[in-house]
Amino acid sequence: xxxxxxxxxxxxxxxxxxxxxxxxxxxxxxxxxxxxxxxxxxxxxxxxxxxxxxxxxxxxxxxxxxxxxxxxxxxxxxxxxxxxxxxxxxxxxxxxxxxxxxxxxxxxxxxxxxxxxxxxxxxxxxxxxxxxxxxxxxxxxxxxxxxxxxxxxxxxxxxxxxxxxxxxxxxxxxxxxxxxxxxxxxxxxxxxxxxxxxxxxxxxx
Amino acid sequence: xxxxxxxxxxxxxxxxxxxxxxxxxxxxxxxxxxxxxxxxxxxxxxxxxxxxxxxxxxxxxxxxxxxxxxxxxxxxxxxxxxxxxxxxxxxxxxxxxxxxxxxxxxxxxxxxxxxxxxxxxxxxxxxxxxxxxxxxxxxxxxxxxxxxxxxxxxxxxxxxxxxxxxxxxxxxxxxxxxxxxxxxxxxxxxxxxxxxxxxxxxxxx
DNA sequence: GTCCAACCGGAATAAGCGTTCCAGTTCGTT
DNA sequence: AACGAACTGGAACGCTTATTCCGGTTGGAC
Numbered sequence: 001x002x003x004x005x006x007x008x009x010x011x012x013x014x015x016x017x018x019x020x021x022x023x024x025x026x027x028x029x030x031x032x033x034x035x036x037x038x039x040x041x042x043x044x045x046x047x048x049x050x051x052x053x054x055x056x057x058x059x060x061x062x063x064x065x066x067x068x069x070x071x072x073x074x075x076x077x078x079x080x081x082x083x084x085x086x087x088x089x090x091x092x093x094x095x096x097x098x099x100x101x102x103x104x105x106x107x108x109x110x111x112x113x114x115x116x117x118x119x120x121x122x123x124x125x126x127x128x129x130x131x132x133x134x135x136x137x138x139x140x141x142x143x144x145x146x147x148x149x150x151x152x153x154x155x156x157x158x159x160x161x162x163x164x165x166x167x168x169x170x171x172x173x174x175x176x177x178x179x180x181x182x183x184x185x186x187x188x189x190x191x192x193x194x195x196x197x198x199x200x201x202x203x204x205x
Numbered sequence: 206x207x208x209x210x211x212x213x214x215x216x217x218x219x220x221x222x223x224x225x226x227x228x229x230x231x232x233x234x235x236x237x238x239x240x241x242x243x244x245x246x247x248x249x250x251x252x253x254x255x256x257x258x259x260x261x262x263x264x265x266x267x268x269x270x271x272x273x274x275x276x277x278x279x280x281x282x283x284x285x286x287x288x289x290x291x292x293x294x295x296x297x298x299x300x301x302x303x304x305x306x307x308x309x310x311x312x313x314x315x316x317x318x319x320x321x322x323x324x325x326x327x328x329x330x331x332x333x334x335x336x337x338x339x340x341x342x343x344x345x346x347x348x349x350x351x352x353x354x355x356x357x358x359x360x361x362x363x364x365x366x367x368x369x370x371x372x373x374x375x376x377x378x379x380x381x382x383x384x385x386x387x388x389x390x391x392x393x394x395x396x397x398x399x400x401x402x403x404x405x406x407x408x409x410x
Numbered sequence: 411g412t413c414c415a416a417c418c419g420g421a422a423t424a425a426g427c428g429t430t431c432c433a434g435t436t437c438g439t440t
Numbered sequence: 441a442a443c444g445a446a447c448t449g450g451a452a453c454g455c456t457t458a459t460t461c462c463g464g465t466t467g468g469a470c
Contacts, residue, residue: 429452435449
């Protein structure tokens with residue numbers, strides 16, 4: 001009735017806890033390493049453990065990947081929350097976008113190998129990140145830094161997905177990121193030729 | 206010395222050719238179907254053939270996927286070439302971007318399952334598409350429809366990758382696409398506050 | 411120091427998948 | 441109509457990988 005294969009309670013013995021952390025760190029390392037193959041075997045070797053131990057510590061390979069990915073994502077979400085408290089909403093948005101791209105470029109997490117996995121923790125963090133971005137945009141809009149004639153969803157998705165794509169791009173570089181953010185911010189700025197509303201895009205939804 | 210495992214000459218017998226096409230169509234169907242599992246078994250069932258036949262027709266599963274993906278991509282590349290001959294470069298670019306997103310949203314090709322595969326045909330088409338987009342942007346820039354203070358690579362990558370991301374987004378919709386393109390085009394337009402050059406982004410590369 | 415439950419890891423297990431085999435079928439030529 | 445080469449597909453093979461087994465090891469309470 002309850003969780004059938006509960007994600008394993010906190011292990012009790014000291015070595016178990018230590019090994020759990022080793023496995024987690026190993027997974028994080030490999031997740032970030034570009035060409036790495038993400039098998040239990042590989043992770044175990046990276047951690048200096050047996051494959052069985054690695055799996056047991058999390059119950060499932062997927063659970064381990066989930067935990068590792070979430071761990072990597074955590075500081076970014078943290079930063080997003082901080083950005084929400086800064087003074088100038090427009091500047092905060094711009095700065096955070098740059099950070100976002102940087103982060104995603106540095107950790108090329110989620111390298112496509114983990115597409116189609118069940119990653120509840122990660123999904124939650126992604127939602128939080130998305131919500132924070134949404135709030136960031138709303139703040140910027142209220143402050144008049146962003147045009148109001150575009151449906152809010154556009155900007156959220158645009159920035160969330162596009163930054164990811166840019167960061168993943170093979171020729172990613174600081175210049176590219178900066179140029180991208182400039183274009184986006186200029187495009188999102190209230191446009192001169194129109195009042196608050198512009199008929200070009202109709203937020204019919 | 207020559208190609209070691211040549212991609213199989215055109216099969217000679219009529220039924221072989223027919224089956225080859227069946228396999229190709231089946232693969233295309235499954236490539237576009239969102240949740241589909243892309244195994245030889247699945248493709249064979251979809252085509253009403255045996256697994257062995259499907260593989261034999263292309264020599265390799267990868268070759269089949271490659272051919273199918275390339276087949277799907279083909280018309281898009283065609284459209285890109287046409288867009289290059291239209292009169293108003295700015296309008297052509299805008300129109301093509303909308304088509305691009307539409308296309309990618311409709312066929313959610315390359316669903317991540319085929320990340321890390323060797324797809325020569327597809328790679329070639331992607332390059333062509335990319336080149337066409339590059340040319341389209343150059344034309345728009347020359348026509349004064351696009352700002353010149355951003356490094357050209359920014360725009361190419363931006364539009365190539367970002368449209369892909371937008372299209373893949375879960376809440377993709379025509380409104381979203383339209384809003385996105387509007388923001389992009391406005392951001393790419395020559396900006397009022399600056400001359401031809403703006404110090405904000407430095408094309409140091 | 412003792413002892414046992416918790417834990418480890420190499421090996422066995424199991425499942426998925428691409429590819430190849432081969433006996434039977436079919437096309438197309440004569 | 442007949443025959444050989446081309447082709448088919450179910451079954452077998454081989455490989456990769458997550459997961460489980462189990463005999464041996466170790467942490468930590470007493």
